[in-house]
Amino acid sequence: SQTIHQWPATLVQPVGSPLSLECTVEGTSNPNLYWYRQAAGRGLQLLFYSVGIGQISSEVPQNLSASRPQDRQFILSSKKLLLSDSGFYLCAWSEQLTAEAFFGQGTRLTVV
Amino acid sequence: SQQGEEDPQALSIQEGENATMNCSYKTSINNLQWYRQNSGRGLVHLILIRSNEREKHSGRLRVTLDTSKKSSSLLITASRAADTASYFCATVGGYNKLIFGAGTRLAVHP
Numbered sequence: 001s002q003t004i005h006q007w008p009a010t011l012v013q014p015v016g017s018p019l020s021l022e023c024t025v026e027g028t029s030n031p032n033l034y035w036y037r038q039a040a041g042r043g044l045q046l047l048f049y050s051v052g053i054g055q056i057s058s059e060v061p062q063n064l065s066a067s068r069p070q071d072r073q074f075i076l077s078s079k080k081l082l083l084s085d086s087g088f089y090l091c092a093w094s095e096q097l098t099a100e101a102f103f104g105q106g107t108r109l110t111v112v
Numbered sequence: 113s114q115q116g117e118e119d120p121q122a123l124s125i126q127e128g129e130n131a132t133m134n135c136s137y138k139t140s141i142n143n144l145q146w147y148r149q150n151s152g153r154g155l156v157h158l159i160l161i162r163s164n165e166r167e168k169h170s171g172r173l174r175v176t177l178d179t180s181k182k183s184s185s186l187l188i189t190a191s192r193a194a195d196t197a198s199y200f201c202a203t204v205g206g207y208n209k210l211i212f213g214a215g216t217r218l219a220v221h222p
Contacts, residue, residue: 099208100160
């Protein structure tokens with residue numbers, strides 16, 4: 001069966017520090033991969049998605065970047081965090097055809 | 113930008129009552145999906161309805177889709193306290209991109 005791992009679960013980082021959140025998927029090949037951000041009590045904002053290794057599409061210009069170094073690994077990064085980067089970050093994957101998405105448990109990032 | 117918009121933003125009901133949540137979207141879709149999120153957790157897929165379907169059932173869930181009105185509804189029958197969560201609709205466009213609405217926060221009181 002397929003599983004998705006996202007870590008860490010919580011993170012407190014100072015302004016100006018770098019960020020690296022990692023997400024890995026097991027049990028499937030060539031998944032679509034997504035990074036979403038959710039502000040408190042709000043919906044999900046799509047940040048990045050990838051349909052293959054090395055292919056990244058950005059939805060919203062911002063202080064973040066994403067990379068897909070391996071088929072089932074998706075990384076969200078920042079060189080210098082801003083206060084506005086605080087939020088709940090969710091990684092997800094979907095199969096190419098059905099588009100039903102499976103989510104990780106999320107990372108709560110607090111920038112102080 | 114958000115594709116789906118849920119209505120109402122919040123809903124408070126008693127156990128045993130039915131809960132209805134609505135979703136409107138703006139562009140053509142391949143399918144529409146509903147997800148549930150418990151507080152502070154990831155989202156869980158509930159049901160998917162394709163653009164050529166009008167109604168779909170799964171246990172106590174009933175989803176309808178009206179593509180002419182660009183709207184969908186999720187009905188939870190005989191609600192339970194464990195149904196307390198946020199519910200999101202999501203539309204699927206190119207590259208299977210899921211675009212989510214702002215969600216409906218459902219509170220079911222014992």
